Amino acid sequence: MPEKIRLALVGCGTVMQRHIEGYQELLKSGMRTFTVAATCDPVLDNAREAASKMAEFQGSAPKTYASLGEMLRNEGLTAADVAVPHGYHHTTVIPCLEAGLDVMCEKPLGVSMRAGRMMVEAAERNNRLLATAANFRRFPGQRAMKWAMIDERMIGEPQVFFCQEAGQLPSRPGGPRRARPRVFPSARVWRMDVMMSGGGPIMDSGYHYMETLRYFFGDAERIYAETKNFRGPGPEAERGGVKRPQPDSWLATLTFKGGLVGTWAYAATPGMHFRLIMYYGSEGSVEDETVNVYHSFQREGSLQRADGTVKTLEELKEAYANSLSEGERDRVFPYGLTHGTSVECWDFLDAVANRRKPEVDGWTGLKAKAMCEAIFESAWANRAVRVEDVFEGRVEDYQKAINEHWNL
Numbered sequence: 316m317p318e319k320i321r322l323a324l325v326g327c328g329t330v331m332q333r334h335i336e337g338y339q340e341l342l343k344s345g346m347r348t349f350t351v352a353a354t355c356d357p358v359l360d361n362a363r364e365a366a367s368k369m370a371e372f373q374g375s376a377p378k379t380y381a382s383l384g385e386m387l388r389n390e391g392l393t394a395a396d397v398a399v400p401h402g403y404h405h406t407t408v409i410p411c412l413e414a415g416l417d418v419m420c421e422k423p424l425g426v427s428m429r430a431g432r433m434m435v436e437a438a439e440r441n442n443r444l445l446a447t448a449a450n451f452r453r454f455p456g457q458r459a460m461k462w463a464m465i466d467e468r469m470i471g472e473p474q475v476f477f478c479q480e481a482g483q484l485p486s487r488p489g490g491p492r493r494a495r496p497r498v499f500p501s502a503r504v505w506r507m508d509v510m511m512s513g514g515g516p517i518m519d520s521g522y523h524y525m526e527t528l529r530y531f532f533g534d535a536e537r538i539y540a541e542t543k544n545f546r547g548p549g550p551e552a553e554r555g556g557v558k559r560p561q562p563d564s565w566l567a568t569l570t571f572k573g574g575l576v577g578t579w580a581y582a583a584t585p586g587m588h589f590r591l592i593m594y595y596g597s598e599g600s601v602e603d604e605t606v607n608v609y610h611s612f613q614r615e616g617s618l619q620r621a622d623g624t625v626k627t628l629e630e631l632k633e634a635y636a637n638s639l640s641e642g643e644r645d646r647v648f649p650y651g652l653t654h655g656t657s658v659e660c661w662d663f664l665d666a667v668a669n670r671r672k673p674e675v676d677g678w679t680g681l682k683a684k685a686m687c688e689a690i691f692e693s694a695w696a697n698r699a700v701r702v703e704d705v706f707e708g709r710v711e712d713y714q715k716a717i718n719e720h721w722n723l
Contacts, residue, residue, distance in 0.1 A: 317552055319347070319349055319350050319395045320348060320349040320350070320394055320664055320667055320668060321349075321350060321352040321353075321390070321392050321394070321413055321420055321681060322338075322349050322350065322351050322355045322392070322393065322394050322395070322396060322664070323351075323352060323353040323354070323355060323377075323384075323386060323390065323391045323392050323394070323395040323396070323409070323411075323416070323558040324351060324353070324355070324369075324377070324395075324396050324398075325354075325355045325356075325395050325396065325397045325398070325407060326356060326385065326397060326398040326399035326400075326403075326407070326421075327354055327355070327356040327358075327361040327362050327364065327365035327398075328356070328357075328361060328399040330421055331398040332365075333364060333656050334396055334398060334448075334656060334660060335365060335368050335369060336539075336656070336657070337654065337656045337657035337659070337660040338372075338660055339349060339368070339369070339371075339372045340648065340650075340652055340654065340657045341652075341661055341664070342372045342373055342658060343372065344649075344650035344651070344652060345498060345650065346649075346650065346661070346664070348393075348664060348665075348668050349378045349464075349664050350370045350373055350375065351366075351373060352377055352378065352390055352391075352392060353377050353378045353379070353380060353386050353390045353392065354366045354369070354377045354378075354379050354380070355380040355381070355382070355386045356381065357377075357381055357430075358381070359380075359381045360377060360572070361552050362379040362381065362418050363379050365377075366378070366379050366450065371599070372438045372683055380492065382717065383407060383410060383411075384410070385415075385506055387410060387411065387414045392414075393416065393417065393444055393688060394412045394416050394417040394418065394419070394663070394664075394667050395408075395416045395417075395418050395421045396418075396419050396448075396660070396663070397411065397419065397421065397527065398421040398448075398657045399421075400422075400505050400511055400512075401423065401425065401426045401511060401512050401513050401518075402403035402426045402505075402510065402511040402512070402513070402688075402721065404421075404424065404426065404430065404431075404434065405426070405431075405433055405434050405721075405723075406429040408420050408434045408436060408437070408445070408532075409433065409437045410417070411444065412434070412437045412438050412443045413437065413661075415441065415442055415443070415669045416443065417443050417444040417445070417446075417663075417666075418438070418443065418444070418445050418446070419445075419446040419447075419448055419659075419660075419663040419673070420434070420446070420447060420448065420685075421448045422446050422448055422449055422522045422523070422684075423448055423518050423519070423522040423680070423683075423684045423687060424677065424680040424681055425513070425681075425683055426510075426511070426512070426513040426682070426721060427513055427688075427711070427714040427718050427721075427723065428681065428684065428685060428688055428705060428706065428708055428711060428714060429547070429708060429711065429714065429718050429723045430718075430721065430723055431564055431677070431680070431681045431684060432681065432708065433723070434667075434677060435677035435678055435681060438677055443548030444663075444667060444670075444672075444673060444676070445673075445676060445677035446659075446662070446663045446666065446673035446674075446675060446676060446680075447675045447676065447677060447679065447680025447681075447683075448656075448657070448659055448679070449496065449523075449526050449659065449675040449680065449683070450655035450659045451523050451525065451526070451527060451611065451613070451655055452527065452530045452642065452655070452657040452675070453633070453647070453659055453662075453674075454612070454613060454653065454654070454655040455615055455632045455636070455648075455653050456605075456611070456612030456614075456616070456628055456632060457527060457530065457572070457611060457612050458635060458647055459631045459632040459635035459636075460531070460601065460603075460611075460612050460616070460618075460631065460635070461530060461531050461613075462631075462635045463601075463618055463626070463631050463634075463635070464531065464594065464596070464618075468596075468598075469598075469599065469618055469620065470594070470595070470597070470598055470599035470600060470601060470618065470620065471533075471596040471597030471598030471599065471646075472595055472596055472597040472598075473532060473575045473594065473595075473596045473648055474574075474575060474576075474595050474597060475575065475577055475595050476575070476577035476578075476592075476594040476595065477577065477578055477579070477591055477592070477593050478524065478578065478579045478591075478592045478608055478619050479575070479578065479579075479580045479581075479589070479590070479591050479592075480580070480581045480582070480588075480589065480590045480591075480595045480608050480710065481580075481582040481584055481588070482582075482584060482585070482586055482587055482588035482589055483583070485593060491606035492691060494563065501702075503557060506519055508561075509561060509716075509717060510716075510717060510720045510721075512561070513714075513717060514561065514687060514688070515561025515562060515563070516563070516581075516689075517542075517562070517565060517604050517687055517690050517691065518559070518661075518684075518687045518688075520607075520609040520610075521687055522608060522683060522684065523609045523610055523611075523688055524579065524608065524609050524611065525664060525683045525684075525686040525687050526675075526683040526711055527611045527704075528569070528577075528686070529682060529683045529686065531577050532573065533571060533572060533573060534571065534572050534682065534702065534703075535569045535572070535686050535689070535702050536570050536572045536701065536702060536703075537566065537569075537570050537689075537699050537700065537702060538567055538569050538570070538573060538643055538686065538689040538690055538693050538699065538700060538702060539564055539567070539568045539693050539698070539699035539700075540566065540567035540568070540689075540690040540691075540693040540694045541565065541566050541567075541714075542564070542565045542665060542690070542694040543562055543563075543564040543582075544561075544562050544563055544564070544567070544584050545563060545564050545582065546563045546582055546583050547682065560696070563583040564581055564582040564583050564584070565579075565580065565581060565690060565694070566578065566580040566582075567579045567580070567690045567693070568641070569615060569686070577594075581608070582588045590608065592604075592605070592608060592611070596627065598620060598621050599619055599620035599621050600618070600619050601616065601617070601618045601619075602616055602617050603614050603616045603692075604617075608714055612628060614628075615627075615628055616628035618631060636648075649661045649665070659674075659675075660676075662674050681706065682706060685702050685703075685705045685706035686702055688705050688711075688713070688714065689701075689702045689705045689710075691713040691714075692705055692710050692711070692712065692713045692714075694713075695712055695713035696712060696713075
């Protein structure tokens with residue numbers, strides 16, 4: 316029997332908490348091919364908290380580290396799950412790859428295209444696997460809608476889509492936040508800092524929507540965008556004397572290689588809240604009634620054909636599940652799990668164990684990231700840009716200051 320994968324969790328903040336729940340669900344379901352051997356976070360209490368949570372399920376406590384280098388030197392690790400701020404993706408992932416570990420890194424895979432490419436090239440140079448954490452395509456809703464729209468052509472040839480939202484949502488009560496030492500700025504602050512986030516909400520949660528669009532419709536050919544800042548600068552973090560607010564509003568027109576065109580717009584404005592997410596084809600339409608525009612088809616939705624036939628999202632999910640063979644079901648919903656983060660964790664571990672390509676590898680993750688970067692590059696240049704030029708690094712004027720900041 317092959318030895319267990321010795322996994323490290325690197326960056327034990329809020330995002331990693333959901334990854335931990337995913338690994339716990341895998342263990343609870345009977346997966347025994349891995350053990351979390353170490354946790355690492357500059358705030359050692361975070362690493363200890365993560366280790367304690369894993370120990371409850373796997374029967375042994377991971378060792379805890381505040382130093383990545385110390386962990387890599389002392390532990391015989393197989394793989395790492397990395398969830399650190401975007402600016403530290405390349406400074407964390409590349410040392411792991413060079414130490415011989417396979418890595419899953421949280422989206423958007425680097426603070427810039429150049430940083431992301433360095434990570435992918437390091438994986439290839441060291442013959443290691445690099446996976447991009449992209450959980451929402453793995454939920455039943457997105458799987459089912461891709462099957463219905465693309466595989467089964469239930470609305471014919473996709474032609475146009477609209478994803479639009481305006482107005483400020485009412486604040487929602489949140490749960491208790493963990494008190495912890497502030498080695499880094501808070502997530503709310505670093506995500507508004509271009510030198511650390513790489514692009515604010517378009518690059519952060521917005522990555523999920525670009526990844527969804529590419530999962531459904533393939534590569535975008537060109538993008539034209541305008542960005543605005545209606546709320547004002549908001550929280551900023553100073554790095555090297557540079558302060559730069561991020562746009563809170565945008566309107567982007569995307570043209571795909573297959574001819575599909577669409578708009579993605581968000582405006583952080585006062586007044587009545589408005590949301591519309593629609594996809595139209597030659598023989599019908601799809602409405603996404605998900606509360607969060609970034610996380611497509613998570614709640615309600617429907618498909619309506621030109622003849623008036625209507626299928627709800629729940630009906631499509633059931634039809635999709637029934638269409639799967641046993642082998643296909645084991646691949647897309649391993650152990651019967653349907654939470655996207657649990658499935659992405661399984662996919663990474665299974666890829667490591669079987670030396671296969673992850674569903675969303677580094678290059679795939681970078682292609683979705685290039686669509687996000689194209690929005691910034693277009694707004695910066697005040698013209699449409701080809702996504703391939705952004706992907707290949709031929710257009711990177713907006714990213715220039717970011718690359719200089721990180722000496723890339």
